[in-house]
Amino acid sequence: MELDIVALSRLQFATTALFHFLFVPLTLGLSVLLAIMETVYVMTGRTIWRQMTKFWGVLFGINFVVGVATGIVMEFQFGMNWSYYSQYVGDIFGAPLAIEGMMAFFLEATFVGLFFFGWDRLSKIGHLAATWAVALGSNFSALWILIANGWMQNPVGSAFNPETMRMEITSFFDVMFNPVAQAKFVHTVSAGYVTASIFVLGVSAWYLLNGRHLKLARRSMTVAASFGLAASLSVVVLGDESGYLTTEHQRMKMAAMEGMWHTEPAPAAFNLIGLPDQRARETHFAVQVPGVLGLIGTRSLTREIPGIFDLVEEAKDHIRDGIRAYDALQAIRAAPNGDAAPAEAKATFGDLGHRLGYALLLLRYVEDPRRATEADIEKAAWDTVPNVPTMFFAFRTMVGLGFFFILLTGTFFWLSARRALDRRRWLLRVAVIAIPLPWLAAELGWVVAEVGRQPWSIEGVLPTAAAVSNLGASTVLTTLLGFIAIYTCLFIVEMGLMLRAIRKGPDPDTGPEAPLAPGALVAAE
Amino acid sequence: MILHDLIAYDTLRLIWWVLLGVLLIGFAVMDGFDLGTQILLPFVAENDLERRVVINAVGPVWEGNQVWLILGGGAIFAAWPPLYAVSFSGFYLAMFLILFALILRPVGFKYRSKREGPGWRAGWDWGLFVGGLVPALVVGVAVGNVLRGVPFRFDDAMRIFYDGTTLFELLNPFALLAGLISVAMLTMHGAAWLMLKTSGPVETRARGYGISAALLTAILYALAGIWLWLGVDGYAVTSTVVTDGPSNPLAKSVEVAAGAWFRNYEAHPWMMVAPALGLAGPLIAAGLMALGRGGLALLASGLSIFGIVASVGLAMFPFILPSSVDPRSSLTVWDASSSHMTLFVMLAATVIFLPLIIAYTTWVYRVLWGKVDARAIQDGRGHSY
Numbered sequence: 001m002e003l004d005i006v007a008l009s010r011l012q013f014a015t016t017a018l019f020h021f022l023f024v025p026l027t028l029g030l031s032v033l034l035a036i037m038e039t040v041y042v043m044t045g046r047t048i049w050r051q052m053t054k055f056w057g058v059l060f061g062i063n064f065v066v067g068v069a070t071g072i073v074m075e076f077q078f079g080m081n082w083s084y085y086s087q088y089v090g091d092i093f094g095a096p097l098a099i100e101g102m103m104a105f106f107l108e109a110t111f112v113g114l115f116f117f118g119w120d121r122l123s124k125i126g127h128l129a130a131t132w133a134v135a136l137g138s139n140f141s142a143l144w145i146l147i148a149n150g151w152m153q154n155p156v157g158s159a160f161n162p163e164t165m166r167m168e169i170t171s172f173f174d175v176m177f178n179p180v181a182q183a184k185f186v187h188t189v190s191a192g193y194v195t196a197s198i199f200v201l202g203v204s205a206w207y208l209l210n211g212r213h214l215k216l217a218r219r220s221m222t223v224a225a226s227f228g229l230a231a232s233l234s235v236v237v238l239g240d241e242s243g244y245l246t247t248e249h250q251r252m253k254m255a256a257m258e259g260m261w262h263t264e265p266a267p268a269a270f271n272l273i274g275l276p277d278q279r280a281r282e283t284h285f286a287v288q289v290p291g292v293l294g295l296i297g298t299r300s301l302t303r304e305i306p307g308i309f310d311l312v313e314e315a316k317d318h319i320r321d322g323i324r325a326y327d328a329l330q331a332i333r334a335a336p337n338g339d340a341a342p343a344e345a346k347a348t349f350g351d352l353g354h355r356l357g358y359a360l361l362l363l364r365y366v367e368d369p370r371r372a373t374e375a376d377i378e379k380a381a382w383d384t385v386p387n388v389p390t391m392f393f394a395f396r397t398m399v400g401l402g403f404f405f406i407l408l409t410g411t412f413f414w415l416s417a418r419r420a421l422d423r424r425r426w427l428l429r430v431a432v433i434a435i436p437l438p439w440l441a442a443e444l445g446w447v448v449a450e451v452g453r454q455p456w457s458i459e460g461v462l463p464t465a466a467a468v469s470n471l472g473a474s475t476v477l478t479t480l481l482g483f484i485a486i487y488t489c490l491f492i493v494e495m496g497l498m499l500r501a502i503r504k505g506p507d508p509d510t511g512p513e514a515p516l517a518p519g520a521l522v523a524a525e
Numbered sequence: 526m527i528l529h530d531l532i533a534y535d536t537l538r539l540i541w542w543v544l545l546g547v548l549l550i551g552f553a554v555m556d557g558f559d560l561g562t563q564i565l566l567p568f569v570a571e572n573d574l575e576r577r578v579v580i581n582a583v584g585p586v587w588e589g590n591q592v593w594l595i596l597g598g599g600a601i602f603a604a605w606p607p608l609y610a611v612s613f614s615g616f617y618l619a620m621f622l623i624l625f626a627l628i629l630r631p632v633g634f635k636y637r638s639k640r641e642g643p644g645w646r647a648g649w650d651w652g653l654f655v656g657g658l659v660p661a662l663v664v665g666v667a668v669g670n671v672l673r674g675v676p677f678r679f680d681d682a683m684r685i686f687y688d689g690t691t692l693f694e695l696l697n698p699f700a701l702l703a704g705l706i707s708v709a710m711l712t713m714h715g716a717a718w719l720m721l722k723t724s725g726p727v728e729t730r731a732r733g734y735g736i737s738a739a740l741l742t743a744i745l746y747a748l749a750g751i752w753l754w755l756g757v758d759g760y761a762v763t764s765t766v767v768t769d770g771p772s773n774p775l776a777k778s779v780e781v782a783a784g785a786w787f788r789n790y791e792a793h794p795w796m797m798v799a800p801a802l803g804l805a806g807p808l809i810a811a812g813l814m815a816l817g818r819g820g821l822a823l824l825a826s827g828l829s830i831f832g833i834v835a836s837v838g839l840a841m842f843p844f845i846l847p848s849s850v851d852p853r854s855s856l857t858v859w860d861a862s863s864s865h866m867t868l869f870v871m872l873a874a875t876v877i878f879l880p881l882i883i884a885y886t887t888w889v890y891r892v893l894w895g896k897v898d899a900r901a902i903q904d905g906r907g908h909s910y
Contacts, residue, residue, distance in 0.1 A: 061635060062635065062636075062639075065631040065632050065634070065635040065636075066631075066632065068588065068591075068631050069627065069628040069630075069631045069632060070628070071595070072591075072594070072595060072598075072624060072627050072628075073624050073628070075595060075598050075599060075602075076598060076613060076620060076624060078602065078609075078613075079598075079602065079609045079610055079612070079613025079614060079620075080613045080614055080617055080620050080621075081614070083610040083611065083613065083614035083685050084610070084683075084684055084685065086602065086606055086609050086610035086613070087606055087607055087610040087611075087683055087685065088683075089606075090602050090603065090606025090607075090609060090610065090863065091603075091606055091863045091864050091867050092867070093602070094599065094600075094601075094602030094603030094604070094606060094609070094863070094867075095603045095863075095867055095870060095871055095874075097599040097602055097603065098596065098599035098600045098602065098603040098604075098871060098874070099599075099871075099874050099878075100599065101592060101595050101596035101599045101600070102596060102874055102875065102878035102879065102882065103874070103878050105592050105595060105596075106589065106592045106596065106878075106882045106886075107885070109588040109589045109591065109592045110588070110589035110592070110882075110885060110886055110889055111885075111889070112588055112589075113584070113585035113586055113587075113588055113589060113889065113893075114585065114889055114892060114893075116585070117584065117585040117893065118585075118892060118893075121892050121893070122892060126892075133885075161771065161864070163771035163773060164683075164771045164772050164773055164864075165682055165683040165773075166606070166683065168863075168864040168866075168867070169864060169866050169867050169870075170866075172866065172867075172870045333681070469614035469617070469685070470614075470684070470685065470686055470687065471614065471617055475617060475618065478618075479617075479618070479621045482621065482625065486625065486628055490628070490632060493632065493636060494632075497636060497639055497640075500639070500640075501639075
């Protein structure tokens with residue numbers, strides 16, 4: 001990849017997104033675990049559960065702030081680095097981001113202050129409400145962000161407006177209830193729950209191995225194992241495969257994940273392992289399991305899953321349609337006002353306007369898509385194939401980890417039920433070693449979703465290369481290096497404080513049980 | 526969905542222009558006292574305990590306050606996409622500076638008191654100072670540049686081009702003056718907040734700095750008004766204004782004229798309320814601070830911020846981002862908004878959620894009411910920073 005403005009902007013986005021996503025899954029999951037632990041405290045009145053909530057809350061806080069800090073960069077960099085994108089789709093994409101702020105992040109950020117500062121100021125119920133508000137806020141936050149992201153993958157409920165030269169919303173309902181977005185939401189928050197569960201499980205296992213804080217560690221493990229088992233089953237079973245077949249490109253993403261170059265007779269075989277070769281356009285040494293892919297992908301024995309070659313052929317047709325749409329758009333724009341535009345051009349654009357994005361793929365090769373040669377179309381059509389080896393291995397590693405998490409949380413769930421958590425020390429060691437793995441899976445999930453979307457920023461609508469700001473490469477290189485430096489420092493500081501807090505362990509909680517009702521609190525003072 | 530026709534397109538645009546102002550003022554008023562407190566941190570506190578008192582004065586609330594900025598960004602993206610696209614990329618390096626400062630801030634608050642070492646804590650204290658000063662300064666400088674016009678233009682496909690918006694060019698004298706106003710104004714606001722939330726020597730010092738900052742705000746604001754009148758050309762639309770047409774900035778013609786930024790005030794004298802507040806507010810705040818009335822001073826400085834921000838918006842109306850190199854490309858309320866339906870949906874969401882936000886924010890501030898207790902910090906009670 002040569003380092004032009006597009007590559008640099010993508011690198012900067014990926015750096016920020018991947019870094020941001022180191023902190024988000026733990027926030028999502030740990031906020032819910034905190035709420036569960038505190039609920040147990042309020043219901044049973046046992047102060048050990050308050051101590052647990054406070055201890056995991058400290059770790060939550062250290063993690064949370066970096067997520068917040070990098071979240072601002074996430075929101076601002078669309079406008080900074082992707083200004084044509086912002087101009088082109090802001091009418092649709094901006095709304096979920098703004099609603100996320102209003103509905104979710106405000107709630108989360110306002111109550112997180114009370115979570116930390118409100119223990120002595122609030123009644124039991126009042127503080128519990130604040131904790132649940134944080135959990136609810138962070139999860140709603142994920143919902144709206146994934147509605148925005150889902151629209152990038154499957155741009156429903158919108159159409160191009162020649163008068164404003166941008167995409168505009170036609171149905172907010174369709175954008176909100178986009179099936180891809182809903183599937184992604186379930187998948188992503190479940191992954192967050194798994195991350196937090198395995199984090200709590202691993203840290204607690206370390207305490208058990210060292211014979212420290214046994215009461216806190218055992219109880220935490222029980223909560224984490226049961227919550228984590230449910231969540232890891234949900235990640236795999238309700239994974240976002242349900243969205244894959246709904247659009248053109250999700251089919252390309254699937255074919256790339258599978259390294260499936262040619263359409264196979266239904267039901268297609270699953271490539272367990274192999275070595276995809278982008279240049280030769282084939283997958284070497286494939287070990288196949290007959291029928292499995294067809295079953296997972298289509299839930300039928302007869303529907304075919306298209307291979308990459310067939311999808312590229314389809315893309316060529318789309319590009320030709322796109323050129324006609326582009327031509328009609330120019331005719332419409334040339335007319336002095338909308339009404340005077342030639343009826344024929346309007347009709348053509350009405351039919352083929354949704355393929356306009358495919359014409360923009362040609363901008364890499366010709367200035368005016370209408371002058372594209374067959375060779376240009378061939379090249380642009382092959383551009384619609386994402387990086388197959390990356391997709392192939394990222395997907396397999398992620399899925400493999402997903403099954404491992406089920407096994408791990410399931411084992412500890414069983415041990416916890418038999419009250420035998422610390423009987424097998426090697427299992428505790430496995431739990432400690434497993435701590436970083438959910439993060440690896442989550443980052444790979446991002447790679448599968450977003451590398452798989454290339455070459456599009458908005459699937460079928462706007463190519464990534466056309467979406468960037470007209471900035472100098474040196475300018476973006478400067479900020480990229482700046483961000484990398486900041487993130488590296490933040491990461492070191494964050495990890496240092498995290499490890500310190502874990503080594504230090506929970507503060508002793510000797511205080512009395514807090515009163516239940518607000519009135520009682522005043523009386524107690 | 527025909528629902529959105531319930532409110533006319535031009536009415537929605539006007540409402541969203543007002544809401545844009547509400548969000549910017551909301552950010553400046555709410556997060557403003559956090560930024561001001563950070564700026565004052567090295568000056569009003571002389572030992573570690575005092576510094577912790579200052580930090581804990583904003584500790585529980587800065588996170589919620591910061592969402593005004595995040596919501597502002599999101600709302601500009603959703604309601605004014607061309608404004609979001611042009612300003613964030615046009616002020617690229619300035620935005621990077623703001624982001625840098627805003628990253629320092631949350632980690633500074635959260636991490637500073639987690640370790641004992643004096644080097645560690647002093648380092649984060651400087652981080653917090655920079656994290657308060659830089660956003661305050663850069664946002665002010667940006668507003669100054671917006672008043673002068675920003676060198677951008679659109680091509681026929683609405684791609685955005687910039688003719689030289691290097692960081693250096695942004696730092697012209699008028700914009701720097703605007704930046705100083707912003708810093709002085711937020712310092713005044715932070716001082717009023719500290720007077721309300723602290724006691725003893727910190728409160729006394731905050732009062733001293735607050736009075737100076739307030740007086741400086743009034744003087745600099747008056748100076749900027751005169752400069753704007755004499756030395757900065759305004760913009761005016763010369764073609765027929767279509768208020769409910771498609772959002773296409775290129776469909777109009779625009780002239781650059783001396784004094785054009787004052788035409789709204791000539792035509793609608795009631796608008797003078799805003800600059801009057803901007804001028805009188807800081808003076809009243811200074812007086813109240815001298816009398817030791819922190820709460821009322823906070824109210825007065827909040828009103829000053831309202832007046833100062835609103836006076837800029839009203840002067841420029843209907844412009845929201847004028848272009849100095851291709852005035853026709855300038856963004857106005859009537860040609861830079863989202864579609865009719867998006868504005869309507871966003872308004873519906875705002876009508877539902879904004880009152881809720883205000884309600885629970887008020888509740889949280891009530892729970893946290895009262896001065897910061899230095900002893901509680903020393904004892905490590907209440908999970909203080």
